[in-house]
Amino acid sequence: MGRIAAWVVVFALATPAWAGVMSKAEFRLEVRDAIIRLAPKAKVEMEGDDTLRVAPPGSKPDDGASMFIGNAYERYLNKPEALETIVGQMARTVLATNDPAAVTKEDLVVLIRPIDYVTQPGFEKIKFLTRPFAGDFIEIIAIDGEETFQMTPADKITPLFPDEAAAWARADANTRTKMGRMEIDALEPGVWTITNESSLALNFVNQPDTWKIHGITMTGDPVAVFSQRNLLLLADGGDKDRLERVAAFVDQLAGDPEIISTTLFIRHDGVWSVLERKP
Known part of the structure; x- marks a missing residue:
């Protein structure tokens, strides 16, 4: 998950921070x-x-x-x-x-x-x-x-x-x-981040009919994390080891003020629910 961590750092630093701008x-x-x-x-x-x-x-x-x-x-x-x-x-x-x-x-x-x-x-x-x-x-x-x-x-x-x-x-x-063009990055096989200019990227989670068009394919149940208001993390839940890496990475973000959620959701038979995780 080092690649994911590196990408998140880049995303966080992408917003300009010139001296003198307002908080x-x-x-x-x-x-x-x-x-x-x-x-x-x-x-x-x-x-x-x-x-x-x-x-x-x-x-x-x-x-x-x-x-x-x-x-x-x-x-x-x-x-x-x-x-x-x-x-x-x-x-x-x-x-x-x-x-x-x-x-x-x-x-x-x-x-x-x-x-x-x-x-x-x-x-x-x-x-x-x-x-x-x-x-x-x-x-x-x-x-x-x-x-x-x-x-x-x-x-x-x-x-x-x-x-x-x-x-x-x-x-x-x-x-x-209104969503317009999606910005999709494959962080590793089976893990993607989605953003767009309209700040409606989270809604992409409800559009599995268009995922394949954007190069997103699943072998198992899809897993999603709403990291920020315009940053969606999607993962293929078909690989247990991959899913554990994603969960471990997301847990590290807990407490970050820019992160709105670290909950993992899973889509099974067309219905999203919270992914139950073992203690």
């Missing part, structure tokens, strides 16, 4: 200030490490949308001189998303995220469109604001469709279209 916390404050400049009476709260919850002026306490800044922060790191443009786009997008008329069928996407995305403080009274994935991960219908994703209450989405099943079908179809 993620500072960037989030810039976004918050930009929102308040556009809507001084808007309610903006910090959530987690990279999320803002925004409720427009005069809205009900449980109204509003959650905005994840991670994708935009990466854009800023790649082009710090575009700070004002990036922050301004995010502010306008999140304020527009709070307008039900601004939510369209074309903007819906499915995100795969830890369940705490919808159980964090402030979300208790809000119903989102979610469905279980496996373990502590769920799928969530969100709005693709181009600059960021927004968590939007179900009652702003369901009126667009005859039922929730239709909403999920449209969001799934949109997600495939």
